[in-house]
Amino acid sequence: MRLQFVLTEVLHGLRRNASMVVSVILVTFVSLTFVGAAALLQMQVGKLKGDWYDLVEVSVFLCPEGSTAPTCADGEATDKQIDAVEQVIDTELADVVDTTYFESKADAFESFTELYPDGYQGTQLTEDDMQASFRLKLVDPEQYQVVADVLEGRSGVEVVEDQRAVFEPLFVALSRASMLAAGLAGVMLLAAVLLITTTIRLSAVSRRRETGIMRLVGASNLFVQLPFMLEGAIAALVGALLAVGGLWLAVQYLVTDWLQDAVDWVAYVDVGDVLAVAPLLIGIAVLLAVVSSVVTLNRYTRV
Amino acid sequence: MIRFENVSKVYARGARPALEDVTVDVARGEFVFLVGASGSGKSTFLRLVYREERPTGGTVYVAGRDLSRLSSWKVPSLRRSIGVVFQDFRLLPGKTVYENVAFALQVIGKPRHTIKTTVPEVLEMVGLDGKEKRMPHELSGGEQQRVAIARAFVNRPQILLADEPTGNLDPTTSLGIMRLLDRINSTGTTVVMATHDDEIVNEMRKRVVELSTGAVVRDEANAGYGQREPILPAVGQTPVLDAPGRDAPARPPRVRVTPEPADLEAERAAEVAAARATPDDTPDDPTAPHVEVPAHAEPVEHDSAEAVVQRVLRERDTATAARAGREA
Numbered sequence: 001m002r003l004q005f006v007l008t009e010v011l012h013g014l015r016r017n018a019s020m021v022v023s024v025i026l027v028t029f030v031s032l033t034f035v036g037a038a039a040l041l042q043m044q045v046g047k048l049k050g051d052w053y054d055l056v057e058v059s060v061f062l063c064p065e066g067s068t069a070p071t072c073a074d075g076e077a078t079d080k081q082i083d084a085v086e087q088v089i090d091t092e093l094a095d096v097v098d099t100t101y102f103e104s105k106a107d108a109f110e111s112f113t114e115l116y117p118d119g120y121q122g123t124q125l126t127e128d129d130m131q132a133s134f135r136l137k138l139v140d141p142e143q144y145q146v147v148a149d150v151l152e153g154r155s156g157v158e159v160v161e162d163q164r165a166v167f168e169p170l171f172v173a174l175s176r177a178s179m180l181a182a183g184l185a186g187v188m189l190l191a192a193v194l195l196i197t198t199t200i201r202l203s204a205v206s207r208r209r210e211t212g213i214m215r216l217v218g219a220s221n222l223f224v225q226l227p228f229m230l231e232g233a234i235a236a237l238v239g240a241l242l243a244v245g246g247l248w249l250a251v252q253y254l255v256t257d258w259l260q261d262a263v264d265w266v267a268y269v270d271v272g273d274v275l276a277v278a279p280l281l282i283g284i285a286v287l288l289a290v291v292s293s294v295v296t297l298n299r300y301t302r303v
Numbered sequence: 304m305i306r307f308e309n310v311s312k313v314y315a316r317g318a319r320p321a322l323e324d325v326t327v328d329v330a331r332g333e334f335v336f337l338v339g340a341s342g343s344g345k346s347t348f349l350r351l352v353y354r355e356e357r358p359t360g361g362t363v364y365v366a367g368r369d370l371s372r373l374s375s376w377k378v379p380s381l382r383r384s385i386g387v388v389f390q391d392f393r394l395l396p397g398k399t400v401y402e403n404v405a406f407a408l409q410v411i412g413k414p415r416h417t418i419k420t421t422v423p424e425v426l427e428m429v430g431l432d433g434k435e436k437r438m439p440h441e442l443s444g445g446e447q448q449r450v451a452i453a454r455a456f457v458n459r460p461q462i463l464l465a466d467e468p469t470g471n472l473d474p475t476t477s478l479g480i481m482r483l484l485d486r487i488n489s490t491g492t493t494v495v496m497a498t499h500d501d502e503i504v505n506e507m508r509k510r511v512v513e514l515s516t517g518a519v520v521r522d523e524a525n526a527g528y529g530q531r532e533p534i535l536p537a538v539g540q541t542p543v544l545d546a547p548g549r550d551a552p553a554r555p556p557r558v559r560v561t562p563e564p565a566d567l568e569a570e571r572a573a574e575v576a577a578a579r580a581t582p583d584d585t586p587d588d589p590t591a592p593h594v595e596v597p598a599h600a601e602p603v604e605h606d607s608a609e610a611v612v613q614r615v616l617r618e619r620d621t622a623t624a625a626r627a628g629r630e631a
Contacts, residue, residue, distance in 0.1 A: 002409075209393070210395060210406075212393070213395065213407070213410075215379075216353070216387055216393075217386075217406075217407040217410060217411060217454070217455075217458065218379040218380065218383035218384075218385075218458075219410035220376075221376065221379070223411075223412065224410075
């Protein structure tokens with residue numbers, strides 16, 4: 001009886017305030033789409049990092065002939081110096097470094113000629129123009145700084161380079177985009193809160209006669225307020241479901257069906273990730289509705 | 304049942320108090336008229352009883368509860384033991400008669416089968432049997448007030464508060480409403496009614512509490528309305544008011560009010576329902592207040608709507624004549 005009565009009241013309210021309810025749905029839809037997009041971008045960044053950081057290495061370039069670096073004052077790195085560096089990598093950095101690979105000048109020249117068979121920008125280079133290096137694969141790619149601290153400044157080591165730096169601009173761009181989406185989402189969420197508040201208030205005012213009688217005959221606060229809360233929650237929930245649907249379509253058609261085919265060597269977010277974000281979006285929607293209704297109802301339907 | 308102890312109510316800081324040091328005790332099953340000019344504090348008194356307002360001083364006890372200590376989440380339970388009727392009926396325009404009454408039970412979570420049996424009972428009691436499907440705007444004022452009373456009474460409250468329930472109704476219809484309230488009172492419900500209607504008060508001979516600018520100035524059992532307060536200041540001789548032909552104060556032309564046939568019908572139906580219910584519901588109880596009710600409570604006298612009209616008009620004529628006699 002009670003449930004049925006409350007649901008009838010809710011339906012009544014939704015129908016009476018149809019245009020406001022639609023606007024609440026649209027605003028939550030748009031704002032939650034932004035929230036979801038921000039979350040998916042973050043996930044994409046995570047995926048790329050996971051994927052690419054497995055491939056990247058730390059290069060320890062050894063002094064070549066004629067280097068101006070202070071550690072290379074003695075000229076080209078000697079075998080002794082190379083052994084000393086390898087010793088340090090094997091002992092001090094044993095926990096950090098997963099695998100070590102020494103690329104001699106000959107190896108470097110080989111891979112160079114493979115990449116540029118006709119020389120680099122018209123200049124034919126020789127093996128002596130190459131630079132010997134240690135290629136270190138780290139257990140955790142984030143621990144680059146430890147390696148750099150230990151090895152930089154040692155004699156025979158010209159520079160320690162993190163290949164991750166190559167990807168940084170891309171990650172920075174993706175992070176900024178995700179932050180932008182989050183910022184827009186914040187603004188839209190604020191709009192959603194205000195709109196839900198207004199809608200509930202309108203609904204409460206237009207049903208003042210009913211609520212007045214309810215109070216008069218002794219209906220409990222919860223019973224009086226529940227229909228309004230449910231109205232707000234339903235509208236917000238529909239908005240959240242639309243946002244999930246929108247993101248699902250976007251990921252399915254833009255990423256999985258199109259981007260994946262065009263650029264296939266990158267790991268992308270998929271619809272599974274959208275489903276992972278969905279509970280977050282629905283949770284935010286319900287939270288929005290609850291917060292706005294509690295604030296509004298306390299002001300407009302109290303005794 | 305209702306006890307006011309030195310109750311004061313000031314709405315705005317610095318304003319004249321709406322009630323000042325009011326001490327009144329209403330016993331269970333009593334019928335009390337609250338009279339006084341507009342603004343004398345009658346409505347405030349009632350609002351304090353159902354805790355729409357809280358006193359600024361003193362204590363209000365209702366049905367054994369100290370309202371100043373009643374936490375706000377217990378207010379609903381207090382209000383379930385109080386029915387309230389207003390001058391403007393306050394029905395829901397989009398709901399039928401039945402739905403309006405059922406609404407009061409639905410919102411306090413009564414089960415459906417209870418509603419199905421209780422609502423028709425109370426509608427029969429107020430004389431609206433067969434009008435369940437009407438909308439409020441299809442009803443006369445008297446019938447609408449009956450619906451409002453049915454809604455207030457459907458949960459069988461211990462107390463029924465009525466704030467000028469006859470203020471919008473013609474005298475005959477008012478009489479019907481009064482008899483309904485009297486009948487409700489005779490089931491043991493305490494009735495407190497704020498009113499301006501001197502005729503009703505004089506006819507019913509119940510306890511009268513008179514308020515004036517927020518203070519109790521009279522509290523009498525079996526009393527009448529009392530002296531009306533002079534509204535206008537005494538005016539000296541004026542050429543207009545004392546124009547020739549006016550020196551013998553002529554009786555103002557009488558406005559004849561013919562009550563809505565529907566109201567009379569409802570009253571008759573209620574009467575019949577009461578007659579039918581009396582033998583079963585209230586067995587021999589010599590203390591039951593309905594025994595004191597004047598002869599008009601007996602249904603035999605009112606076998607037709609026309610008879611009610613005739614009787615009422617007769618009574619009014621006598622009353623007017625008596626008043627004219629007093630004035631002369």
